[in-house]
Amino acid sequence: MLGTTSFTWNTAQYDDGNHIVRLYAQDAGGLESEITKNVIIDNTPPIIIVTSPINNTKINKDSIEVTWQAADNIKLDHFDIYLDEALISGNVSKSQRSITITGLSQGEHVITIRAYDEVGNYTETKLIFTYRTLTVHPIYIAVAIVAIGCTAAILIKVRKKKLT
């Protein structure tokens, strides 16, 4: 008679990597059977670091390119990328190492990159940056115009002196 039974194996007590699980059964008459299964234990999340730009960077345009490095003890699976906690790019290929985010609003933003391994362990890293356009106060423009005007006037005077 074929029955189903289960056993919960606490893999946290074992090292990550390859293991062989052996199931052995014997009936009342002494007949026996055995199967083995190869199992890979992975209880270690990936590591990920943002390599560019540096944290708390300031930009003056509405796009930013972020690059990172990531690795897993067994196998990376994918990345999820969030902007201000909203998923903007999911299931990003494990071979991808950069993303350009466009259409940013002005102010402080947080990009979160989450790296997953094949069994769903994940680690996330955050990049904080601020986007502000360079604004020139009208007074600086006025000062610049006056300065250019004065320089031009002096040059013209110097030239006139040399000519006379």
Ligand SMILES: [Ca+2]
């Ligand atoms: Ca892992």
